[in-house]
Amino acid sequence: MRFSIGLLLAVILVSCVDEKQSQPFKTVSVTPVYEDSVSIRAITFLDSNTLAFAGSKGTYGTVDVRTQKVRTNVQSYDSIVPEFRAVGNTSTDFFMLSVANPALLYKTGDRGKMELVYTEEGEGVFYDAMAFWNDLEGIAVGDTVNGCLSIILTKDGGQTWSKISCENLPKGVDGEGAFAASNSNIAVAGNYVWIGTTEGRIYHSLDKGMTWSIQQSPIIHEEPTQGIYSMDFYNETIGFAIGGDYTQPDANTANKIITQDGGKTWKLIAAGQHPGYKSCVQFVPNSEGKGLVAVGFTGISYSANGGESWKSMSEESFYTLRFLNDTVAFAAGKNRIAKLVFQ
Numbered sequence: 001m002r003f004s005i006g007l008l009l010a011v012i013l014v015s016c017v018d019e020k021q022s023q024p025f026k027t028v029s030v031t032p033v034y035e036d037s038v039s040i041r042a043i044t045f046l047d048s049n050t051l052a053f054a055g056s057k058g059t060y061g062t063v064d065v066r067t068q069k070v071r072t073n074v075q076s077y078d079s080i081v082p083e084f085r086a087v088g089n090t091s092t093d094f095f096m097l098s099v100a101n102p103a104l105l106y107k108t109g110d111r112g113k114m115e116l117v118y119t120e121e122g123e124g125v126f127y128d129a130m131a132f133w134n135d136l137e138g139i140a141v142g143d144t145v146n147g148c149l150s151i152i153l154t155k156d157g158g159q160t161w162s163k164i165s166c167e168n169l170p171k172g173v174d175g176e177g178a179f180a181a182s183n184s185n186i187a188v189a190g191n192y193v194w195i196g197t198t199e200g201r202i203y204h205s206l207d208k209g210m211t212w213s214i215q216q217s218p219i220i221h222e223e224p225t226q227g228i229y230s231m232d233f234y235n236e237t238i239g240f241a242i243g244g245d246y247t248q249p250d251a252n253t254a255n256k257i258i259t260q261d262g263g264k265t266w267k268l269i270a271a272g273q274h275p276g277y278k279s280c281v282q283f284v285p286n287s288e289g290k291g292l293v294a295v296g297f298t299g300i301s302y303s304a305n306g307g308e309s310w311k312s313m314s315e316e317s318f319y320t321l322r323f324l325n326d327t328v329a330f331a332a333g334k335n336r337i338a339k340l341v342f343q
Helices: 002-021
Strands: 028-047 050-055 059-064 070-074 084-089 094-098 103-108 114-120 127-132 138-145 148-154 186-189 192-196 201-205 213-216 226-233 239-245 256-259 280-283 292-296 299-303 311-314 320-323 328-342
Touching (some): 028 059, 028 070, 084 138, 114 148, 127 186, 239 280, 280 320, 292 328
Parallel strands (some): 226 280
Antiparallel strands (some): 028 328, 050 059, 094 103, 127 138, 138 148, 186 192, 201 213, 226 239, 239 256, 280 292, 292 299
8 A cells, every 4th residue: 555655656746747848838037147339140058057259359268157257268269250140069169160162160178279270361251050960960051052051060079070962962043041140050969960041941960961852832932032041840840930021120921840751751730829030039948849939039939739739929130049947038139138037
């Protein structure tokens, strides 16, 4: 009898925990942790205690998420003060990649300074986002140059990077790129990678960038300001992408898509419903692929049912967001970084 009662109590406790975790968010509190005259579109957690960021004016730094202490520095290159819109990390290093020509990719150096590990010069050079599969293998994507997307890979922890030849990539569309809006139009899971473009196309690789296929998604992409701005995958199967048109931020026709088969097929969801344009979308951890938060200069929106319906949670403006756990996230935007607590 004692064992049966103990087992019953354990079941009840587990059920209560599961029930608590599955409750939809009702509110979000926003607490500023860093304010300065810098635009920040790229953030990443180095570990459970440290958020790293890089932005305009060559500014980069870290936030201690426990004490909210901020450390910043400025990176320059000759007379150039780069603008960073892509960051990434391994367990030992932080990376930041600049937009425009020349492209400048830095990693944590051995003497407390950032080390330049990759440069690229040429007309049209413009890198947008980066991600790592593990401590050795990473990828960054940029706009179309010489007929194909610009994609670079590392296999040695970011010490060296090599660009994929256009012969080994699908043919690009003239002017096709990947919006450098939130360092989130590239997603990785397992050995997979997906890249969403301005043309509403999704590049997909099953083998960490060795071979590629393309799916044309139904997301709106008729104008240069339209297309996929952000995507995230909960696992190797469930993915979500959002975009629209930042010049018409309230337009919500054909700006949200979902896949349930690893990106083989995509379908429109919540068409004609809130929200309109957003620059970043992320799955809520431990939500079974149902919880989604999207941010933009139009505010913070939330879905508890996999994107089928959404509600506006705040008018606070941000460009990008990353979750620390299943209730706490950090977001960055114009002149600030903030801590977001969902309840």
